[in-house]
Amino acid sequence: MTSDGQTKILLDESEIPTRWYNIVPDLPEPPPPPLHPGTGQPVGPDDLAPLFPMALIMQEVSTEPYIEIPAEVLDVYKLWRPTPLYRAHRLERALDTPARIYYKYEGVSPAGSHKPNTAVPQAFYNAQEGVQKLTTETGAGQWGTALAFACALYDIECEVWQVRASYDQKPYRKAMIETFGGTIHPSPSVLTEAGRNVLAADSDTPGSLGIAISEAVEVAAQDPKIRYALGSVLNHVLMHQTVIGEEALKQLDKVGDTPDVIIGCTGGGSNFAGLSFPFLREKLAGKISPTIRAVEPEACPTLTKGKYAYDFGDTAGMTPLMKMHTLGRDFVPDPIHAGGLRYHGMSPLLSHIYELGLIEAEALGQTECFEAGVQFARTEGIVPAPEPTHALAATVREAMKAKETGEETVILTALCGHGFLDMAAYDRYFAGEMIDFDYPQAKIEDALSRLPEVPATG
């Protein structure tokens, strides 16, 4: 065994991107607009003002390709950015593959994932506009933790509704959110009308991100000092995450490699978009030609089995209608351990890009994912969160394909978070208690039968 050459490709603090990248103006056609559910007309900034600060609304609808990152946000990014890009030498050896595997690791952040990349600017802009409290939903808990941390920096209160399945599986998340000064409730809760309605229909529901969003939106809409923050799905959230891909571009450049395949897991889409959009920009400009692949769980196969249609972002139907790949807003996924991937819809921007044929998608079962996660931990020394094990399992598949063909495929993947707070899931895996849920075809068809009607536009 000899030295492998470079393992971590690092950047200096001065190389943190100073602009977020907005892919919208670079696309061959613009994404369909969100619509007002009452009028069928595109929603304007004023429609969103009760929920979001104007600075974020302007980013949401921006057609500028780049937006400057405020100095105050860059200053906080320095707590964990630039994040390392790793060459997975040991995993490659274990797989005996000619592929070169790189992973961009976002687990070094305060929350342990990519989520603070957008939580910090969201809290910053809200604080600038005098907001006193932010409400939000969280699945696995990464987003709620990130927002609690960001709110602590700007002296804003933070109130989090966590999907009950995850709340019960991951008790340490509650303590993390409280350590950062936030408050947390399991969702559905009796604190909101949306929550009470769901509980009345099914008191044993594991909850869903759609339900938790309804609860957080309901509370924010009632008080002008309270606003709402979303951890994925929206354009501005995806844009904030592009710091991941911008750094990865520079880091691969430093070692002179160009990706053949880019792989990320998708729940609402922000991690995947964060890594891939800057590379997609280069691809659209004809400079590189990677395959870009989204990986989702079989239990919640939004891109691969969902319908591309206008639907609500939440379960109660309080948001604008968004054209996206959806399983139906009242679809409640089986309680898989990747709580961050249990969303009934997909980012409208990413859905549009998928429809344009610019990216691929595949769905995997969770036991294959945990198997890859354990192999990764034993070779690379990082225990991955359940969400990125989906990307790792797809990476292993790609590396084994390279082994068959003998090609030196360059694979870039997103290790969007560590699993320190998800160890109960590994416990179940080792106890042989983890099961793969079938494609929930009947449940999907049932939920899709209730897609909202889009009013005819005036």
Add this chain to the structure above:
Amino acid sequence: MTSDGQTKILLDESEIPTRWYNIVPDLPEPPPPPLHPGTGQPVGPDDLAPLFPMALIMQEVSTEPYIEIPAEVLDVYKLWRPTPLYRAHRLERALDTPARIYYKYEGVSPAGSHKPNTAVPQAFYNAQEGVQKLTTETGAGQWGTALAFACALYDIECEVWQVRASYDQKPYRKAMIETFGGTIHPSPSVLTEAGRNVLAADSDTPGSLGIAISEAVEVAAQDPKIRYALGSVLNHVLMHQTVIGEEALKQLDKVGDTPDVIIGCTGGGSNFAGLSFPFLREKLAGKISPTIRAVEPEACPTLTKGKYAYDFGDTAGMTPLMKMHTLGRDFVPDPIHAGGLRYHGMSPLLSHIYELGLIEAEALGQTECFEAGVQFARTEGIVPAPEPTHALAATVREAMKAKETGEETVILTALCGHGFLDMAAYDRYFAGEMIDFDYPQAKIEDALSRLPEVPATG
């Protein structure tokens, strides 16, 4: 709010130290040797051979100031080393102190602490000598996790006895150790005679590191293919950890600062020694003059209240006699949350250095420590493990003293691990259920009344 200047002081992989530093030859007098409990004679390499591989035994007794780090070990170090040195700008602002606070962060390692720095070379040397299985004890679980990871790299089995108080408080550690391929038992267990004896006397015992060491040593001593690994206390362990201080020296040099005070928490002493010994070398050479301060828990005040005497390293009396600060080998500390600091003794080398007056010590209660930990999390974004909250609380004290005097004190502290797997302790803190245990004076005196007699030397 404006930009703060540099937050993370990073080194390149090429700047990982290539040698471990052995402080023994630089001390004004050598530490007293370990003695054979039967003969009262200094133990030789052969006496240790049933437990340790010869390469480590030779490091344990070495009088060379530097030992080369094998290329294979350096190659693994690159998975997380060099670790970042942070300037705590945000904590300084929150404390409104003129002090400049730096923290060396070891939580980026596979186990989440400094422990892999020695686990990897220990597993490597054992593998080289054909060992098939390593046994060990663990307190908080950091060491057991680190050794399980290191054993996975070299295809060695790993069997861990974890102090029951920590085993019950921190269930995720079991899953971590299993993820890395190790097996774990709560200690005392019925698997060993040492464990059965303790259980017979007190079936409700919370356990102790001394008991867990007895169990692991007992199993290793019975089979020549099995050896034992210790996570702290011994000279070679402290030496492996000096990569921390060597890196910190280079990092402070890069920003042109020199520490006035160096603060680390102490359980067995390896984290503290790892950070401070390279600085102590510079101090002994007359180049710098920092105060160097060890911080221990009030519930286990080895340096501040223990006796400097020959005692066993374990509870059952299976190890050589070591001259160290001890609370008595059957002292069972109250079940505080800093499981890594609940050892009845202190590293003999560090005890000797304390007796020489080269370092200071103080003891703190755990609620003050958690208070500092929460403030640190909300400003710096890292939730610390309970152990380093002791160093952080002492750092806050020092920074507040600087505020009173107006001095720009440069403080360097060791953030030896994150608290992601210790969130149950934070939960209790926020629930108001955390208590400070008094100095257990009567329990200490009782245990010290049973110190072993040292046989008159021939």
